[in-house]
Amino acid sequence: MAGIRDVAAKAGVSVGTASRALNGTGPVSAAARERVERAAKELRYVASYTATALKSGRSRNIGVILPAIDRWFYGKVVTGIADELIDVGYELALYNTQGSHEHQEAVLGDYLWRQRLDAVIPVSLQLSAAEITRLLSMDRPVVGVGGPMPGVLTVSIDQSATGALATAHLIGLGHREIAHVTGGTDPERDFHLTDSRRGGFEGEMSRAGLQVRDDWVLRSDFTLGDSYRQAKVLLSGRERPTAVFAASDEMAMGVILAARDLGLRVPDALSVVGVDGHEMGEAFGLTTIRQFPERQGARAAQRLLTHLADPPPPDDINLHEVLPTELVVRSSTAAPGE
Amino acid sequence: MAGIRDVAAKAGVSVGTASRALNGTGPVSAAARERVERAAKELRYVASYTATALKSGRSRNIGVILPAIDRWFYGKVVTGIADELIDVGYELALYNTQGSHEHQEAVLGDYLWRQRLDAVIPVSLQLSAAEITRLLSMDRPVVGVGGPMPGVLTVSIDQSATGALATAHLIGLGHREIAHVTGGTDPERDFHLTDSRRGGFEGEMSRAGLQVRDDWVLRSDFTLGDSYRQAKVLLSGRERPTAVFAASDEMAMGVILAARDLGLRVPDALSVVGVDGHEMGEAFGLTTIRQFPERQGARAAQRLLTHLADPPPPDDINLHEVLPTELVVRSSTAAPGE
DNA sequence: AGGTTTAGTGGAACCGTTTACAGTCGTGGC
């Protein structure tokens, strides 16, 4: 492995000059620069990142902390982040807490302090005040995705408005008997998201003077399978809603499958609306509130990068950036039958 | 930020002793060790990884290169790897090539050479001979997932056997008119996987004396949506297969949706079998050949770690480790109707 | 013409660890 000394020697300059030539910092004559560059190429020289990082304090490495990777939303977010980073030569360190507080603490307490990271993107993390303090005291840029994370910059969608929009769509079609599939099975995970989407649902219902039946609010774990099972029970009851708002597309698809298995036609006998914009929704004809997780990830990365480039951000910055969502009407919703 | 000097000073020992105490390398008196440990704790000392890596040459960081993160298989593989690594204090650097050869070259050519990585796990990568040579010349452990990658250790399932098993299951039920949904839309991606699963299908068909109809082999892109559309065309034709083997669960679910939309009952009018063991398959009653991507990822990580711990591996190691799959029979397959 | 800037350069300190080396001290063997 060639080092910068080898390059310098081969180019007939000092290591200082070689470094300046390679990094474009400081003045270097055209001739010297050219010789250094050629030497570097011939030697297949690549600067050791660890050495660079140690001296300069910048590692060109940013950490992404999330509770899972094998779920639609997180996969998309990471994709968005990764796409944004690869172009500017940053690398991406992934920390999967698996929703375990133990792991989360280990990551927040130790891993992030090893100075290998220039900045951090926590995704949908349930952070305690102490954890946030600790995170921010690292004195590196932090931009979260999802939220809320009081005190840290975030990028997210308006969960409550999303719930309200979906509900309003159903009410607008004439539905009055509306059930809701929400999250909350795992108290640690998706806590706020669940609550605020349901909040939007409830708000919109009461605004329209409609009642929210407790037994029509299904607590699920955000998977298709669980939602399917619960919806089957719900839809087998004597009284049935005419519409269901599910807090995610996966759960909405579960509801559709359950309805079909029970011989209920969608949307004739049951309207279903979800949230996400999951690709699979298309084949189901699923009406949904589309969010753009890749864009959320990309946006977080961008904000991070500008903070990294610029001096410390002004104080009047937009702390919580809210990205738009979009109602996509397909064939799973219609006016109530009969 | 406290450095090891601060710890040493506080504990009243030299930095050498402090380092030895903290790392458990070399002899240190119990008293000194205890003082150092307390000092470190009180100072919230965490060793700088960049410094450690620079000096020791070991970064406790392993790279995962893959063509996408937002697909079921990759999400699972990464989860398996991450779970395995977090326990032993290794970190995970993620490189998403997005299926672009440009990015792949950048990663293989530059990124991996910056000495930030102790080892590399390429996942489902289509590597040229030159790329493999370059990868191996880094002189660090490499264990791939999926394959084949001639010359590098890999962990994978037997794709061909998987195709054969699925096909045999259908034939065993009495089906003779069998269609296949395969990949291959994107020539770069999933190349081998597609070919070998289809190979298994064709082999099993001919073994049973059955013909493979060209127009019953659907080339799809491994998504539910595309498979759905193609299956709809297939199943609307005058002649219909009585069974479909889809090379992935997502595509199989697309076929089931298409069948239902056309009023064909599954499995009465059409049997469908997939490959993967996708969680969503359960609600579809999907029969499938289950593979365990998390286990594949975990296994790759384990092999890597042992190679990292032990001296260079013996030459007679098992180059390609094949992990088992499992037929899961649910309600999407049955003997042909009538 | 003399004094200041400025482009270009080399040398060396430094980033925060690990680790090779040399040394001190007490202990046991003879």
Place this chain on the structure above:
DNA sequence: GCCACGACTGTAAACGGTTCCACTAAACCT
């Protein structure tokens, strides 16, 4: 009583870059 040995320790040299500083020579002022 001396020597060898082991346990323990401190000092300093790396690791491979970046960056500060001092310096030269040419160019630019007044």
